[in-house]
Every structure is written in structure tokens, then in C-alpha cells.
Amino acid sequence: xxACHEENQKTQATAGLPIIALAGNPNCGKTTLxxxxxxxxxxxxxxxxxxxxxxxxxxxxxxxxxxxxxLPGVYSLLxxxxxxxxVARDYLLDGPVDLIVNIVDASNLERHLTLTAELLETxxxxxxxxxxxxxxxxxxxxxxxxxxxxxxxxxxxxxxxxRGKGRGNLLDSLTQALRQAPHGTPPPHGLLIExxxxxxxxxxxxxxxxxxxxxxxxxxxxxxEPADSGMEHTLRQIIAEVEDGSAETPADLxxxxxxxxxxxxxxxxxxxxxxxxxRQRITDLLDHVVLNDWFGxxxxxxxxxxxxxVSFSGGNIFLDFFDQASAALLIHGxxxxxxxxxxxxxxxxxxxxxxxxxxxxxxSFIPPVGLTxxxxxxxxxxxxxxxxxxxxxxxxRRLGLPGNALxxxxxxxxxxxxxxxxxxxxxxxxxxxxxxxxxxxxxxxxRLTIYMAFAVVFFRSNGGQVVFALYVLGIIVALLxxxxxxxxxxxxxxxxxxxxxxxxxxxxIRSVVLQSWQRLKVFTFRVGRVIAVIGVxxxxxxxxxxxxxxxxxxxxxxxxxxxxxxxxxPIFAPMGIQQGNWPAISGLIAGAAAKEIVxxxxxxxxxxxxxADLMATYRDPDIAGQLWGALKTIPxxxxxxxxxxxxxxxxxxxxxxxxxxxxxxxxxxxxxAIATSFTALSAxxxxxxxxxxxxxxxxxxxxxxxxxxxxxxxxxxxGSSLAWGASTLIYQTGTFAKHPGSSGxxxxxxxxxxxxxxxxxxxxxxxxATLAKPSLNQKAASA
Amino acid sequence: xxxxxxxxxxxxGDSARVRDVLGGRGxxxxxxMLGIRRGTDIRVVHGPGKRGAxxxxxxxxxxxxxxxxxRIEVEFCRGPIPGI
Numbered sequence: 132x133x134a135c136h137e138e139n140q141k142t143q144a145t146a147g148l149p150i151i152a153l154a155g156n157p158n159c160g161k162t163t164l165x166x167x168x169x170x171x172x173x174x175x176x177x178x179x180x181x182x183x184x185x186x187x188x189x190x191x192x193x194x195x196x197x198x199x200x201x202l203p204g205v206y207s208l209l210x211x212x213x214x215x216x217x218v219a220r221d222y223l224l225d226g227p228v229d230l231i232v233n234i235v236d237a238s239n240l241e242r243h244l245t246l247t248a249e250l251l252e253t254x255x256x257x258x259x260x261x262x263x264x265x266x267x268x269x270x271x272x273x274x275x276x277x278x279x280x281x282x283x284x285x286x287x288x289x290x291x292x293x294r295g296k297g298r299g300n301l302l303d304s305l306t307q308a309l310r311q312a313p314h315g316t317p318p319p320h321g322l323l324i325e326x327x328x329x330x331x332x333x334x335x336x337x338x339x340x341x342x343x344x345x346x347x348x349x350x351x352x353x354x355x356e357p358a359d360s361g362m363e364h365t366l367r368q369i370i371a372e373v374e375d376g377s378a379e380t381p382a383d384l385x386x387x388x389x390x391x392x393x394x395x396x397x398x399x400x401x402x403x404x405x406x407x408x409x410r411q412r413i414t415d416l417l418d419h420v421v422l423n424d425w426f427g428x429x430x431x432x433x434x435x436x437x438x439x440x441v442s443f444s445g446g447n448i449f450l451d452f453f454d455q456a457s458a459a460l461l462i463h464g465x466x467x468x469x470x471x472x473x474x475x476x477x478x479x480x481x482x483x484x485x486x487x488x489x490x491x492x493x494x495s496f497i498p499p500v501g502l503t504x505x506x507x508x509x510x511x512x513x514x515x516x517x518x519x520x521x522x523x524x525x526x527x528r529r530l531g532l533p534g535n536a537l538x539x540x541x542x543x544x545x546x547x548x549x550x551x552x553x554x555x556x557x558x559x560x561x562x563x564x565x566x567x568x569x570x571x572x573x574x575x576x577x578r579l580t581i582y583m584a585f586a587v588v589f590f591r592s593n594g595g596q597v598v599f600a601l602y603v604l605g606i607i608v609a610l611l612x613x614x615x616x617x618x619x620x621x622x623x624x625x626x627x628x629x630x631x632x633x634x635x636x637x638x639x640i641r642s643v644v645l646q647s648w649q650r651l652k653v654f655t656f657r658v659g660r661v662i663a664v665i666g667v668x669x670x671x672x673x674x675x676x677x678x679x680x681x682x683x684x685x686x687x688x689x690x691x692x693x694x695x696x697x698x699x700x701p702i703f704a705p706m707g708i709q710q711g712n713w714p715a716i717s718g719l720i721a722g723a724a725a726k727e728i729v730x731x732x733x734x735x736x737x738x739x740x741x742x743a744d745l746m747a748t749y750r751d752p753d754i755a756g757q758l759w760g761a762l763k764t765i766p767x768x769x770x771x772x773x774x775x776x777x778x779x780x781x782x783x784x785x786x787x788x789x790x791x792x793x794x795x796x797x798x799x800x801x802x803x804a805i806a807t808s809f810t811a812l813s814a815x816x817x818x819x820x821x822x823x824x825x826x827x828x829x830x831x832x833x834x835x836x837x838x839x840x841x842x843x844x845x846x847x848x849x850g851s852s853l854a855w856g857a858s859t860l861i862y863q864t865g866t867f868a869k870h871p872g873s874s875g876x877x878x879x880x881x882x883x884x885x886x887x888x889x890x891x892x893x894x895x896x897x898x899x900a901t902l903a904k905p906s907l908n909q910k911a912a913s914a
Numbered sequence: 915x916x917x918x919x920x921x922x923x924x925x926x927g928d929s930a931r932v933r934d935v936l937g938g939r940g941x942x943x944x945x946x947m948l949g950i951r952r953g954t955d956i957r958v959v960h961g962p963g964k965r966g967a968x969x970x971x972x973x974x975x976x977x978x979x980x981x982x983x984x985r986i987e988v989e990f991c992r993g994p995i996p997g998i
Contacts, residue, residue, distance in 0.1 A: 206947035206948065207943075207946075207947045209943075210943060211940075211943045211944055211946075211947045212947070236973065238973035239949075239972050239973030239974045240973070241949070241972055242948075242949035242971075242972055242973075242974065245949075266973075267973075270973065353939060354939060354943055386946070386951070390951065414975075415959065418959065418960055418968065418975075419960070422960050422968065422977075424963060424965070517977065518977075520977075521965070521966075521968070521977040524965055524966075524979060525964065525965050528979075534979075627966075627978070627979035627980070627981030627982040628965075628966060628977060628978065628979030628981075628982070629944055629948065629976070629977075629978055629979065629982055630976070630977050631948065631974055631975070631976055631977075632968065632974075632975040632976065632977050634975075
């Protein structure tokens with residue numbers, strides 16, 4: 132899916148509508164308010180979670196459709212923070228905004244109001260939402276909205292957005308504000324500063340006046356460099372003039388004014404009630420455990436472990452139902468209907484077997500994936516993630532990563548794409564590139580499907596450990612990659628840790644459900660689309676082949692797919708793939724599009740190799756019976772879930788072939804074929820390859836967007852070579868006794884290539900450093 | 915004149931007032947946007963340790979790494995400051 136395409140859809144859908152933009156500091160409840168206002172009327176362009184891009188939705192106000200834009204949190208319009216904050220800043224300064232809704236946190240009013248001061252200075256119409264008044268009350272603070280409104284000259288609405296409190300008042304204020312735009316009174320700068328701003332804005336390039344005023348403010352505050360020496364000279368002059376007139380630097384004057392104003396407004400708006408201190412004590416207690424030097428990291432690992440355990444085993448309750456019911460309807464049902472209409476059998480097989488079978492695979496993974504999303508949303512809402520990042524900071528820093536890199540990594544267990552996007556919260560570009568590059572190694576939910584199919588065949592008694600080992604291996608490779616790149620190509624130190632710890636909150640059911648529903652929707656549609664297409668391709672490729680008479684329809688073993696895959700077998704031979712096992716390679720090739728379909732491909736090919744008469748099952752399907760059978764799996768699996776609570780990963784199911792085979796979505800024919808085509812060792816090597824090689828197409832797209840073509844191609848080559856190297860090492864070490872000569876050669880070859888890679892990265896790092904130096908010197912000279 | 919005191923020199927539960935934020939433009943701005951500037955009242959709610967410290971600043975809790983807290987010069991305040 133292309134970003135451009137989405138962008139077009141967005142603009143088309145919202146063209147001509149009045150635009151309301153939500154602005155505020157991070158963690159002030161913008162997204163909660165956005166969800167409250169727009170409900171499900173959202174154009175989901177990116178994954179919700181950490182908001183790093185603007186999102187739009189629509190709502191109806193007074194019978195009129197209005198577009199609502201949710202922006203990433205921003206502390207100041209004058210600069211600072213990561214890419215995400217720049218997105219918000221640019222939109223607020225340049226975007227076609229008709230009304231700003233500024234959301235401030237009542238429990239931390241003074242700081243939040245400094246952004247309000249800057250927003251007022253844009254001169255745009257504005258409504259102020261004082262959110263989380265319940266948390267302020269818990270601190271013994273009451274909010275006087277009427278007084279604040281009078282002082283600001285703006286409509287002020289007090290709310291508890293998470294509980295929907297104050298929604299009616301807000302809607303009234305918004306309706307009113309769109310009719311008659313409210314412009315508040317920004318804090319006055321005084322004559323000296325206004326004059327200085329006037330001179331500077333006249334010199335700045337001809338962009339929009341709001342942007343020019345802020346550029347001038349940044350120059351005066353010293354948060355931006357002058358563009359050229361002429362400008363620098365003028366700036367110095369202006370600063371000297373202000374200092375002469377006031378005995379203070381313009382930076383001090385402006386900031387004292389702004390902060391003084393915020394303090395005064397906060398004092399106007401708040402009055403102190405009785406203070407119980409209960410909440411504070413609870414926070415202190417929790418922080419004491421969660422941030423503890425010794426317990427911090429174990430607590431975090433425990434939380435992660437629980438999330439996956441509950442997602443997997445809880446998901447298993449409904450997995451069979453989703454799988455069997457969708458198979459009954461989409462494969463057998465659709466096949467039967469098409470057969471009745473008298474369509475040719477090849478077309479029926481294509482639609483029911485190819486497309487229907489592909490969709491069936493996606494649908495069966497909805498329960499575990501959906502539950503993972505629910506838990507990630509809960510984690511997000513609870514205020515714990517920032518604390519986990521702080522707890523892990525020292526460990527991560529030793530590896531050259533900032534502690535907040537942890538947040539995207541956790542998201543990566545769900546899907547690598549939002550994880551890569553989420554890396555925008557990291558401020559320094561070096562740390563961000565590192566964080567982005569390690570995401571493909573976090574084992575996403577799609578890869579689990581492949582592990583499970585293989586685990587049931589080869590690692591029945593210790594499947595849990597094997598799957599867990601693969602997850603851990605992914606994390607280790609990710610961290611080592613960061614360390615390696617940090618020591619070679621991307622040298623430097625992570626910026627010191629700075630992060631606001633949001634208050635602990637009981638997650639709101641509404642926001643958790645909405646957030647995970649959106650993620651699931653994106654997951655299902657994106658993956659479903661890819662799989663349906665691949666299903667068709669996989670139907671055609673195994674059916675035609677290159678013969679002496681040109682392209683003709685052939686049996687599967689002489690098809691294009693077989694010919695192509697067989698040609699690649701020699702490359703994969705060192706990791707234990709035999710000549711006859713070409714379907715394993717077809718799976719890997721298809722898996723480069725989306726890892727979910729590796730097992731789907733194996734399924735399709737092995738099935739056709741061992742073709743059963745599918746048409747017979749379509750002719751006389753017992754759909755009602757199958758649906759009833761599917762429904763019956765729910766209570767059975769619930770009992771299994773309860774009785775296996777002591778087997779946290781829910782992997783004892785691996786001991787029973789039937790349940791895991793359903794869980795993996797692979798038919799028993801496929802499992803038998805896997806059993807004859809692989810050995811336990813080559814299967815493990817294959818899984819390691821699947822874990823590490825080429826991230827899926829969507830992930831590559833995200834990589835290109837976030838770090839550019841160069842690093843995307845690097846990631847592609849690095850991941851694939853690492854995958855090949857690691858699985859070859861595993862297979863050759865395991866079979867060393869059989870052929871020490873060739874195994875030894877392979878092992879030495881792999882290690883030598885790795886050494887070459889390290890040297891290459893080092894050289895790149897040195898070159899990049901020497902290239903960067905002259906430009907720094909130039910800057911210094913010009914300064 | 916008292917010798918310079920930094921956040922890292924405080925103890926858990928101590929309250930202090932920020933005297934100055936040392937460091938370049940980027941550092942100043944990062945601190946300012948989180949509400950730490952000359953005259954801000956702070957309280958240490960976790961640490962300080964090798965990792966850094968968690969400070970209560972107004973209604974917010976800020977986790978700051980060691981490299982940051984050693985650039986925040988403070989004045990020790992006896993007893994709790996009301997409001998934080």
C-alpha cells in the first residue's frame with residue numbers, strides 16, 4: 132500500500148470541510164479525545180499506538196460534517212523533540228486549520244499552558260480543553276473554567292475525556308466557535324520585542340506570516356541559527372538594541388514573559404481543595420517497584436511474558452472456531468455455490484482454494500493477533516511503557532541505544548511496521564536509524580504461524596522452548612546489530628535519557644477496544660489482500676511450466692514454480708534444504724511479500740503435490756455441520772485453556788498433533804510433507820532463516836519511508852545474509868561429524884564473510900566521519 | 915557562595931530549586947519544554963543513581979538520565995515545597 136494513495140484518499144474525503152486540529156503536549160489525551168469525537172469515523176492510515184503521524188477523521192457538528200485532525204504530542208512550537216513533534220509543529224503553523232482545540236492537562240496546568248501561549252500567538256481561532264480534571268482533583272486542585280476563560284479570551288471546557296465527561300459542553304463550544312471564531316489574547320511581548328520581531332520578519336523568506344513570526348521568535352530566543360552572515364549581523368544588532376533598552380537579553384525577556392504568563396493563568400484557574408495525597412502515595416509505591424535498580428528489568432520481562440502467554444493461549448480458545456468456520460464458509464461454501472452455477476472447475480479451484488483458502492489462513496490468526504493488540508493497547512494506556520524504558524535505559528545505552536527504543540521494540544512483537552514508525556519518538560537521528568534497523572528482527576505475530584507448524588512435527592516435546600528460543604534469538608540479534616552498527620557505521624553516543632512518566636491510569640475499556648480494533652482491521656485487510664493475490668499467483672504458477680514446446684500447462688513438479696525454486700536450491704543447500712524440497716524455497720520467496728504466507732505457500736504446494744479431489748468436497752459440503760463443529764471447539768478449548776494455565780506458553784498443545792496443526796493452519800498433508808522433507812536440524816535452521824531474513828514487503832516500505840533507500844537496501848541484504856549465515860552455521864555445526872571437511876569450510880566461510888562485513892561497516896563509519904568533519908568545520912568557520 | 919550542587923548530589927525525597935541549566939542550546943531547550951528552567955521547584959522521587967533520577971516537576975514526573983541531571987544546578991530547599 133502506498134503512502135501517496137492514502138494521502139489522496141484523505142484529501143478527497145475531507146476536501147472543503149472545516150478542519151479542527153487537536154494540539155497539546157504528549158500524554159494529554161489528544162487521541163482519547165479524537166476517538167471520543169470521531170468514534171469509528173476514522174481514516175486509519177497508520178497504526179494507532181504512539182501517534183507519530185497526523186490522522187484524520189470526521190464528525191458531525193450541528194448537522195454539518197467537520198474534519199478532525201489528531202496530531203502527535205508537541206511541547207513547543209519553537210523546536211525540540213523528534214520527528215513526530217516536527218509533524219505537529221509544521222501542521223499547526225502551515226496547515227489549513229480552521230480551529231485549534233488545545234488540550235491541556237489540569238494536573239500539570241502551568242507547563243501545558245506555555246504551549247497555549249505559543250498557540251495563541253499563531254492568531255488562529257482556538258478552544259481550550261482542560262482535560263483530566265479528575266487527576267487534578269486527586270491532587271487537591273479544582274479548576275475554575277469561567278475565570279480562565281475570561282483571562283484567556285477563549286472558550287474553556289473542562290473534561291475527563293477518558294470517561295466521556297464534558298463531551299456535550301465541548302460539542303456546544305465547537306459549534307459556537309465554528310460560527311464565530313474565538314481569538315484569544317496572547318501574552319504581550321512589549322514594545323522592544325515587537326519591534327525586533329518586525330525587523331526580523333521583514334528579512335525572512337516569504338513564507339506564511341505565522342511561520343515567519345515563529346522563525347523570528349526562534350532567532351531571538353536563540354533556538355535557531357541565522358541563515359546567512361547578513362542575517363546574523365542584523366540579529367546581533369537587534370539583540371544589542373534590546374539589551375540596551377532593557378538590560379536583559381531578548382531570549383530572557385520573551386521567555387520570562389511567557390512562563391510568567393503561564394504561571395499567572397494557572398494561578399487564576401486553579402484553587403486548592405483538600406489534599407489527600409492517596410494517589411501520590413500509590414504512584415510512589417508502584418514506581419518504587421517498577422523503577423527499582425534490581426527489580427526493574429525482571430518486572431518488565433515478566434510483563435512481556437504474561438502478555439504473550441495470555442495472547443497465545445487465550446487466542447487458542449477461539450482460533451479453531453475462526454479457522455473451521457471460515458473454512459466451512461469461504462472454501463467449502465463458496466466452492467459449493469460456484470459448482471452449482473456450473474463454472475469451470477479450474478475457476479472454482481482458483482476462487483475457493485486460492486483466494487478462499489488464503490483468507491481462511493488470515494482469519495484463523497485473528498484471535499491471537501487481536502489479543503496481542505489488546506494487551507499492547509492496555510500497556511500503552513497504563514503509563515507503564517515509559518517506566519519500562521527508563522528501567523532498561525542503562526542496559527540499552529551500553530549497546531548504543533537510547534532507552535526509549537524499547538517502546539517500538541515491544542510494538543514490534545505485534546507487527547514491525549508500526550514499530551518502525553514508532554521509532555520517530557527518538558530524538559537523535561543516529562539513535563533513530565539504529566532503532567529502525569533492528570525492528571525487522573523482532574519476531575512479529577506473522578512468524579509465529581510458521582514456527583508452530585514446524586514445532587508440531589519436529590519439536591513436539593520441547594516445542595515451547597524452541598519457539599521461545601526463536602523469540603529470544605530475535606531480540607539478541609536485534610541488540611547485537613545495534614551494538615555492531617553503533618561501534619562501526621553509526622558511531623556516537625545515545626542522547627541522555629529524557630522522558631516524561633505519565634501518571635498510572637486504569638486503562639479505559641473504550642479506548643483499548645477501539646485502538647486494538649483499528650490495529651486488527653489494518654492487519655486483516657493488509658494481510659488479507661496480499662494473501663488473496665498470492666493465492667491466485669500460487670494457483671497459476673504450479674500449473675504451467677516451460678516445456679520443449681514453450682509455455683504449457685504441466686503438473687506441479689514440472690511447473691514454473693518448481694523450475695524456479697529448484698534453480699535456487701543450491702544456494703540453500705548449505706542450510707540443509709535437499710534438492711527435492713523445492714517447496715520450502717517457494718515458501719521463502721512468497722514470504723518476502725508477507726511472512727504469513729510462508730506456511731500458506733507450503734500448504735498450497737504440498738497439497739497439490741498430494742492432490743485430493745477437492746471438487747468432491749465442494750459437491751456435497753456439510754456446512755452446517757462444520758459450523759456446529761467449529762462452535763463446539765470454543766468450550767473444549769476454554770477447558771484446555773483453564774487446565775493448562777500452569778503451562779503459560781500454551782505450548783503443551785504441541786504435544787497433540789491435531790490441535791497444533793489446526794493452530795498453524797496447515798493441513799495434515801502439509802505436516803506429513805514437512806516431516807519427510809526436513810530433519811529436526813534442517814527444520815530449526817529453516818526457522819532461524821524465516822526469523823531473520825528479508826522483512827515483509829510492508830516492513831520494507833516502512834523502512835524506505837523512515838530511513839531512505841540506502842538503509843532499506845542495507846537492511847535487506849544484511850538481514851538475508853545474516854539469516855543465511857546463521858542457518859548455515861547451525862546446520863553445518865549440527866552435521867559436522869558426517870562431513871567435517873565441507874562443514875568446516877562452510878563454517879570458516881561464514882565467519883570470514885562476517886568479519887569482512889564488520890570491516891566494511893567500520894570503513895563506512897570512518898568515511899562518514901571524515902565526510903562529516905569538513906562540513907562541521909565550515910559551520911564553525913562561518914559562525 | 916555555596917559550591918555548585920547538582921541534582922545528582924541530592925537524596926531521595928529532597929526538594930530543591932533550579933539555579934541554572936548548563937549545556938548547549940539543545941539541552942536548554944529540551945529542559946525548558948519539560949518545564950525545567952531557572953527558578954523551577956523540583957523534588958527527587960526516585961534515585962538519584964547511576965541511571966539518573968525521576969523528578970517531580972509541577973504535576974509531572976520526569977525521568978532524566980545521569981548525563982542530564984548532572985547539568986542541572988540546584989539550590990537545596992529545607993522541607994517540602996508546597997504543591998510538588
